Structures are given as structure tokens and as C-alpha cells.
Amino acid sequence: MTDSPAAPVRLRPEIAALPAYRQGKQADGSAHKLSSNENPFGPLPGxxxxxxxxxxxxxxxxxxxxxxxxxxxxxxxxxxxxxxxxxxxxxxxxxxxxxxxxxxxxxxxxxxxxxxxxxxxxxxxxxxxxxxxxxxxxxxxxxxxxxxxxxxxxxxxxxxxxxxxxxxxxxxxxxxxxxxxxxxxxxxxxxxxxxxxxxxxxxxxxxxxxxxxxxxxxxxxxxxxxxxxxxxxxxxxxxxxxxxxxxxxxxxxxxxxxxxxxxxxxxxAEPILRGRVAELVERRDRLAGGLRDLGWRVPEAQGNFVWLATGPETARTAEAFEEAGLIVRPFVGEGVRISVGEEESVEKVLRVAASIVQNLPEDHPVRTLA
CATH class of the missing domain: 3.40.640.10 (Type I PLP-dependent aspartate aminotransferase-like (Major domain))
Known part of the structure; x- marks a missing residue:
């Protein structure tokens, strides 16, 4: 259900009950916005x-x-x-x-x-x-x-x-x-x-x-x-x-x-696009590999993001990233999606992820190392 007030006219009940699309949270100040799968590069030349x-x-x-x-x-x-x-x-x-x-x-x-x-x-x-x-x-x-x-x-x-x-x-x-x-x-x-x-x-x-x-x-x-x-x-x-x-x-x-x-x-600008994509793919693979080395179970990452199936710890995980200046995308009760952002965000993500995974239960399904 939405938090909208009751409408003064008759609406389709399934629409009135439909939650609006939830955009990835915006980032303030110096935080890295890793919540919307956006491209960290600016527009291509021209x-x-x-x-x-x-x-x-x-x-x-x-x-x-x-x-x-x-x-x-x-x-x-x-x-x-x-x-x-x-x-x-x-x-x-x-x-x-x-x-x-x-x-x-x-x-x-x-x-x-x-x-x-x-x-x-x-x-x-x-x-x-x-x-x-x-x-x-x-x-x-x-x-x-x-x-x-x-x-x-x-x-x-x-x-x-x-x-x-x-x-x-x-x-x-x-x-x-x-x-x-x-x-x-x-x-x-x-x-x-x-x-x-x-x-x-x-x-x-x-x-x-x-x-x-x-x-x-x-x-x-x-x-x-x-x-x-x-x-x-x-x-x-x-x-x-x-x-x-x-x-x-x-x-x-x-x-x-x-x-x-x-x-x-x-x-x-296709040649420059291919170079940027290759850089983001390398960054993605390095991020996914680093998370796995830390003990996270990360599915195959083929987009410009990685997924952590944090389950009941999802909200707490997202808060920990946000406190470190990293805005990620939580799906409550299911997991956290982390977009591939600027180069300097990679080590920050890995540093916070290392502290989070250590505090998860040893039998948590998102962990690969007991």
C-alpha cells in the first residue's frame, strides 16, 4: 500500500494500492551513488x-x-x-x-x-x-x-x-x-x-x-x-x-x-564507448572477485552491478554502506545491488563489505567461507 491520502474520486483499486516505482536513493555531498546502475562517465565526445x-x-x-x-x-x-x-x-x-x-x-x-x-x-x-x-x-x-x-x-x-x-x-x-x-x-x-x-x-x-x-x-x-x-x-x-x-x-x-x-x-563515438565499457567491465570483475575473496557469495556479474543476497540483513547492510558514504540499492528482505561506479569507490566498497561479512552468521547463505 502507498502512504497517499484517500483520493476524492473513484480510482481503480489496484492502482490506488500500487506502490510507485522506487528510484535508487540519491547521493548527497561526497557520497558515491551506486544505487541506480548509472554510468560514472560523462557524455561521450560530441x-x-x-x-x-x-x-x-x-x-x-x-x-x-x-x-x-x-x-x-x-x-x-x-x-x-x-x-x-x-x-x-x-x-x-x-x-x-x-x-x-x-x-x-x-x-x-x-x-x-x-x-x-x-x-x-x-x-x-x-x-x-x-x-x-x-x-x-x-x-x-x-x-x-x-x-x-x-x-x-x-x-x-x-x-x-x-x-x-x-x-x-x-x-x-x-x-x-x-x-x-x-x-x-x-x-x-x-x-x-x-x-x-x-x-x-x-x-x-x-x-x-x-x-x-x-x-x-x-x-x-x-x-x-x-x-x-x-x-x-x-x-x-x-x-x-x-x-x-x-x-x-x-x-x-x-x-x-x-x-x-x-x-x-x-x-x-563507438570506439570510445567500447573503451569505457571495457574499463567498467574490468572494474566490475575486480569488484565481484574482491567480494568473493572476502567470503561473499556473488552471482555471475554480467551487467554493471553486483548482487549480494543479504536476506534479513539487507537493511542493516545498506545502512552500513551508507554510513561509509556509499549509496547502494537495497531490496528489503532480499539483497543489495551495488552499481559499478568511480574507480575510487571500489576499494571503499570492499573495505565496508569486509566488515559486514565478518558479522554475518557463519551459516548465512550469502557467505562462502565459514
Whole structure:
């Protein structure tokens, strides 16, 4: 339930009871904000100039984001009508869920995963069906396939999974698709795809991608690796008729001219992007390895974050990090997600994590060393 006062009009009861999306806590002063999976680097070269040049804020933007869609279509070798842009990939998730599912329908996804999923399904009027992750934080795809019913209209697969970190493997995803009805919409949420180093991971837009599977729509974003979280721009690639339906449910003109210009400029800075991603991946692997050396059980980390399944100690763990000037993302009763931030934050995280793990019970499932 929310703490909002009673509304003076009749609202949908499920919406009135729905908690608002909880953003990662902001950081004050000198604290490191490691709570929102943001990119610690500033905009790529050319981005600020492109945003400044698109300064006609008294005019509406191109509702189709045509220049960006054209650039992405060329990059992925598809027709332009197979690319859709919106104010972040989460907006496209909302559009596609609304296009495919309504009252009496089901949307299936693993849990815990991206915390916006339940809200998006409820707003659409559909019902969430969740399947627990495996013990190592992965999607249990066979169990998800078994949970599909005649009412299932959408399946969401988040890879790497936010907040736990592991990817879905390509062979497993192929077997999963083979087990599903051919007319069931599958949303492959790849918001962190640029950070993936596992060669066996599914890659919806790679050389062996899934664009020949009409039921699969691949979602990506410029918020993470490209560092444009504040401009809200993401995209989807998939079947033209499905994306047309998504556009029909969208809020018009939600992609600003500044966001489109920034995304286009970011695509032009690909070599620098790859260098930054490589640096963040090295930092991520060093952070995850350091935590494991301290005795933490850390799932495979393939995004720009690591996960500690602290369970009942979650709130206390987050407080300990905050007291040390590190703002992390707690999921009460479940765990803590720590984004990969500035270089100087790594040793601080490890130092605080060392003191925390020593005070956990020896049989706590997050510990690897007794």
C-alpha cells in the first residue's frame, strides 16, 4: 500500500494500492551513488554539442525519431519499420505489455527481476505470473515454460538479470523458445547487453540474433553503457506489426530532439564507448572477485552491478554502506545491488563489505567461507 491520502474520486483499486516505482536513493555531498546502475562517465565526445545544437525546445520533436531509427536500422541490417524508439526501454515495455495484455491475461517473468515489471503489468490491467530465480540468480527457463497457460500473452526475459547479474545462455533460450506457443510475445530485455562478456550468452541483436523469430522483440537502452540516463531514450527491434501496435499505445512525442541528437552522437563515438565499457567491465570483475575473496557469495556479474543476497540483513547492510558514504540499492528482505561506479569507490566498497561479512552468521547463505 502507498502512504497517499484517500483520493476524492473513484480510482481503480489496484492502482490506488500500487506502490510507485522506487528510484535508487540519491547521493548527497561526497557520497558515491551506486544505487541506480548509472554510468560514472560523462557524455561521450560530441554529445553535449549535439544536444546544444538541438536547442529548439519551443518546437515539437519528430514524433517518429526517424533519424535515430534509420541509424539503428542500418546498424542492425533491418528495415526502419522494425525499429522503435521511446523514452527509455521501460517505456517500450509498457507499450508492448499494453498492446498485448489486458484484463484476464497473464504476463510471465522471473522474480526477482526489474522491479518495474509488476507495476507495468498492473497498469495494463493484466495479471503477473512470476517464477522464482534459481539459487544462483538465473532465470529458470524450463519452469517458466511450464508456467505458460492459455491466458499468457507476454513473457519477459531479462538478461543480464537486474538485479542479480547472470545472463540467459543462448542454447537455453533457444530451447525455451521452442517450448513456447509461436504466437506468444517474448520481450528480450537487454538493457545491459554492452557489458556482457560471456560468449555463450544470448545476444538478441548479434550475428546469431533472433530477428528471424517474429515473436521476439529485443529491447535496448542508451541509459546504461552510453550514459544518457538523464535524457531517457531506448529502442526496440522486432516485427514491424508488433512495433506498430506499441506505437499506438505510446504517449506521443516522448522522445525529445535533444535525446535523439545525443543518441545519434553517441553512436558515432563507438570506439570510445567500447573503451569505457571495457574499463567498467574490468572494474566490475575486480569488484565481484574482491567480494568473493572476502567470503561473499556473488552471482555471475554480467551487467554493471553486483548482487549480494543479504536476506534479513539487507537493511542493516545498506545502512552500513551508507554510513561509509556509499549509496547502494537495497531490496528489503532480499539483497543489495551495488552499481559499478568511480574507480575510487571500489576499494571503499570492499573495505565496508569486509566488515559486514565478518558479522554475518557463519551459516548465512550469502557467505562462502565459514
Amino acid at each position: 554529445v553535449l554539442e549535439a544536444v546544444a545544437a538541438a536547442s529548439g525546445i519551443n518546437r515539437y520533436p519528430d514524433a517518429t525519431a526517424g533519424r535515430l531509427r534509420g541509424a539503428l536500422a542500418t546498424r542492425f541490417g533491418v528495415d526502419e519499420d522494425r525499429v522503435h524508439a521511446a523514452a527509455g526501454s521501460v517505456a517500450i515495455l509498457a507499450q508492448l505489455i499494453s498492446a498485448a495484455a489486458g484484463p484476464g491475461d497473464e504476463v510471465l517473468y522471473a522474480w526477482r527481476s526489474f522491479e518495474a515489471y509488476p507495476n507495468l503489468v498492473t497498469v495494463a490491467g493484466a495479471t503477473s505470473v512470476t517464477v522464482p530465480l534459481t539459487a544462483d540468480g538465473r532465470h529458470d527457463l524450463p519452469a517458466m515454460a511450464a508456467a505458460v497457460t492459455e491466458r499468457t500473452r507476454v513473457v519477459i526475459v531479462c538478461t543480464p538479470n537486474n538485479p542479480t547479474g547472470p545472463t540467459v545462455r543462448r542454447d537455453d533460450f533457444d530451447a525455451f523458445l521452442a517450448a513456447l506457443p509461436h504466437d506468444l510475445l517474448v520481450l528480450l530485455d537487454e538493457a545491459y547487453a554492452e557489458f556482457v562478456t560471456d560468449p555463450d550468452a544470448v545476444n538478441g541483436l548479434g550475428a546469431t540474433g533472433y530477428l528471424d523469430h517474429p515473436q521476439v522483440v529485443v529491447l535496448r537502452t542508451f541509459s546504461k553503457a552510453y550514459g544518457l540516463a538523464g535524457l531517457r531514450i531506448g529502442y526496440a527491434v522486432g516485427d514491424a506489426s508488433i512495433l506498430s501496435a506499441a506505437r499506438s499505445t505510446a504517449i506521443p512525442l516522448s522522445v525529445t530532439a535533444q535525446g535523439e541528437a545525443a543518441a545519434l552522437a553517441s553512436l558515432e
